[in-house]
Amino acid sequence: MARDYDVIIIGSGAAGLSAAVAAADAGARVLVVESEKRVGGSSRLSGGHFYAAGTSVQGEAGFTGDTADAMFEHYMTLNQFLVDPAVVRRYCDLSAPTFEWLKGLGVNFPKEGVYRSGVGSIPRGHQPEGDGEEVINVLEGHRSTKGVDLVLDARVTGLVSNEEGRVTGIRIGEDEASCGAVVMATGGFGANPDMIETYYPQAAATGDWRWYIGAEGARGDGIELGKSVGGVVDGQDRGLLLATPGFSRDLEVMLPSWLIMVNSAGRRFCDETVNYTVMAGLLEKQGGRAHAVFDEAARAAAKPNPLFQAYWVADVLQQKAEEGRIHRAETLAELADLAGVDADGLQGTVDRYNVDAEAGEDSAFFKYGSLAPITEPPFYAVEVRPAILCWTGTGLRIDADTCVLDKAEKPIRGLYAAGETVGNLHGDRYIGGGGSFGPCIVFGKVAGETAAKYARELND
Ligand SMILES: Cc1cc2nc3c(=O)[nH]c(=O)nc-3n(C[C@H](O)[C@H](O)[C@H](O)COP(=O)(O)OP(=O)(O)OC[C@H]3O[C@@H](n4cnc5c(N)ncnc54)[C@H](O)[C@@H]3O)c2cc1C
Incomplete structure (x- = not known):
């Protein structure tokens, strides 16, 4: 069946652009759709710190011997095991390789930028030169040179599914574009007061004291779009204040x-x-x-x-x-x-x-x-x-391969999610600086690769 694209990615922050680069590298024809007039979302405004265990830069800074196992144990213990172990494990396992991938794309992480972020004793925070803005610029450069199409100022308003419930495209008002797989990378909902009332009571309770430091596009669209095709929302009342x-x-x-x-x-x-x-x-x-x-x-x-x-x-x-x-x-x-x-x-x-x-x-x-x-x-x-309010942690429930799950724990075919729009990664306690941006890159890359593979193997 002729499709407009193999993979369509909704959102151009750290998660969306990582997915775009990874999907293009996997040979997919990719489109990124962004609701705002420029790429980057909250990621562009951020410090761009990356929480990772066992990186080359930790080694350069003199911290050797850190492992994904140690990171996993700390993550789970800090959160009293009230997080999704499979998703957390994937993040821990892929944190260092994905960090090296990002570094290989051209983001410079100086050894002086390695620090103890959060309450753990091991320095796992990595601060990039040029903060989140530079990470976005590097990823955006790769998006462009790899021939990934980009549409700005286009807010996705709906998902298209076929009669079997497989997601087959997106809708922007009256217009539709078809694809083999969609990656939801729409960020959080910090700019949406109604969703804060519903999903983040702790933040809502702060009343008119509350203000959000992130980007305007963080309206929680991914949650509504995901729910419209049966996606489940997870991680109630989580985020960073x-x-x-x-x-x-x-x-x-x-x-x-x-x-x-x-x-x-x-x-x-x-x-x-x-x-x-x-x-x-x-x-x-x-x-x-x-x-x-x-x-x-x-x-x-x-x-x-x-x-x-x-x-x-x-x-x-x-x-x-x-x-x-x-x-x-x-x-x-x-x-x-x-x-x-x-x-x-x-x-x-x-x-x-x-x-x-x-x-x-x-x-x-x-x-x-x-x-x-x-x-x-x-x-x-x-x-x-x-x-x-810095970021929100409630969102779509995914499996460790970033497939969005329905209430029966079954993957919704053709729908993947990564970044702040995901709900089953963060616990009640933030793991540390870089613990939101890091997984955006990790799961963005996984989502791009998995979506590209899924689209390639479709035989309709
Ligand atoms: C000032 C600041 C500093 C921070 N510093 C750090 C840090 O150092 N380390 C850390 O771990 N975390 C940090 N965070 C949090 C972290 O940066 C974010 O959680 C992360 O960047 C989110 O990335 P994302 O790709 O999921 O979403 P975003 O970067 O927000 O990208 C989502 C994109 O999707 C677009 N979009 C939304 N809806 C639609 C739609 N319907 N159609 C099309 N496009 C849509 C948005 O406009 C946006 O561009 C910080 C956040 C802020 C605001």
């Missing part, structure tokens, strides 16, 4: 070490500088919010830092206190009252913390860095919520 006092819409990754965070009982519940990958989960356990507490000496000394530049600086804190956005009081009891936290709890927490600060050691949560005593009035308290 960052803690913020919500003063402005600047990306802040961490909190400063010179404050403490307390829950409504007035108690600390974490090392305030704990890795951003687990902070939202800790806040969630306190009811989705907490208060950062500090004193006048800490406020006056607060200096910009690349990780929390915009909010936690002396004059901004002063201004926000003047505006009433930060509670300010001459006593801790009064501050507790204003913030709605337990006064005895707060006093006891501060007393203990001040002893630790004096000794230079956080005996409760082992916070590393300067411990500033909270002794000099006025005292300050500001609410913090996990409200900066």
